[in-house]
Amino acid sequence: MREPTGRWRFSATVWMVIILVIAFILQQTIPLRIQDRYLALSLEGLKHGYVWQLLSFQFMHATPLHLIFNGFTLWMFGREVEEVLGKSRFLTLYFLSGAIGGLVQALLALISYKLFGGSVVGASAGIFGVVAAFTMIAPNRMLTMLLFFVLPITIRAQILLWLETAAAVLGMFLPNFFGAHIANAAHLGGILTGVAFMKFSLSSASEGDWSPFESKRRKRELIKAVSIKIPKWPHGPTEKTGEVTQEEFISREVDPILDKISQHGIQSLTEHERKVLEAARKKMAKR
Numbered sequence: 001m002r003e004p005t006g007r008w009r010f011s012a013t014v015w016m017v018i019i020l021v022i023a024f025i026l027q028q029t030i031p032l033r034i035q036d037r038y039l040a041l042s043l044e045g046l047k048h049g050y051v052w053q054l055l056s057f058q059f060m061h062a063t064p065l066h067l068i069f070n071g072f073t074l075w076m077f078g079r080e081v082e083e084v085l086g087k088s089r090f091l092t093l094y095f096l097s098g099a100i101g102g103l104v105q106a107l108l109a110l111i112s113y114k115l116f117g118g119s120v121v122g123a124s125a126g127i128f129g130v131v132a133a134f135t136m137i138a139p140n141r142m143l144t145m146l147l148f149f150v151l152p153i154t155i156r157a158q159i160l161l162w163l164e165t166a167a168a169v170l171g172m173f174l175p176n177f178f179g180a181h182i183a184n185a186a187h188l189g190g191i192l193t194g195v196a197f198m199k200f201s202l203s204s205a206s207e208g209d210w211s212p213f214e215s216k217r218r219k220r221e222l223i224k225a226v227s228i229k230i231p232k233w234p235h236g237p238t239e240k241t242g243e244v245t246q247e248e249f250i251s252r253e254v255d256p257i258l259d260k261i262s263q264h265g266i267q268s269l270t271e272h273e274r275k276v277l278e279a280a281r282k283k284m285a286k287r
Contacts, residue, residue, distance in 0.1 A: 012082055017075050041119065042118065043107075053102075055098075058123050073127050077131050097127075100189050120186060128191045129194030131161075135160055139158035143155055253276050
């Protein structure tokens with residue numbers, strides 16, 4: 001995966017990784033009985049009204065390896081998702097996926113405590129939501145991964161989503177084969193939340209809240225044909241002078257850029273293409 005552009009070093013993704021490390025260090029100072037009763041997510045805790053567990057469990061990890069794997073995955077996928085969604089929507093996606101994933105795990109414990117019961121810790125559910133969002137942003141991106149941490153394989157991001165979903169579903173009913181101490185139901189809940197967030201939340205954005213994931217028809221409904229002069233928009237040196245409508249500008253300039261983002265990710269844009277998108281966003285914000 002190529003590095004996303006922008007000031008990712010100061011992004012919410014990087015800060016979340018740092019916070020997870022700090023939280024794990026602080027976790028070592030808290031007695032296990034306090035962790036299990038009040039901070040880790042469990043059906044018993046929710047029955048007692050400890051609803052904060054839906055948040056607190058996302059900052060806890062069972063082992064250093066658990067933390068390293070989650071932190072690395074969040075860092076790899078989160079930066080580009082954050083760059084596309086923005087800090088606020090990215091954090092909403094992350095924590096919402098974690099909370100709903102944890103809730104799915106806890107509720108299924110009502111059906112089978114043997115399969116889904118017990119205390120749950122880890123940022124995995126939220127991270128699975130972020131990974132799901134990434135696969136929808138760049139479904140055709142080729143990813144090189146280590147199968148079983150040893151064998152390198154290259155797959156499309158879209159295939160990764162299906163494989164993760166299948167692994168979560170199978171793991172729910174075959175825990176001895178896929179890992180007895182993995183909260184697969186939480187993972188599945190996080191994946192579904194990430195998919196739903198990208199499909200519905202962004203596509204139903206209110207008028208003036210421009211989003212690159214809206215359909216072309218929707219974008220043209222939002223940007224009515226109003227005559228403007230080309231110099232108001234950032235064009236390359238080969239552009240001819242004259243007047244075009246905003247609708248024509250979106251069709252000619254913005255739509256190809258959005259198609260490029262869909263195929264190759266936002267980090268593939270040139271500086272000029274980024275300026276075009278920023279100009280379109282600002283124009284919509286004024287309406």
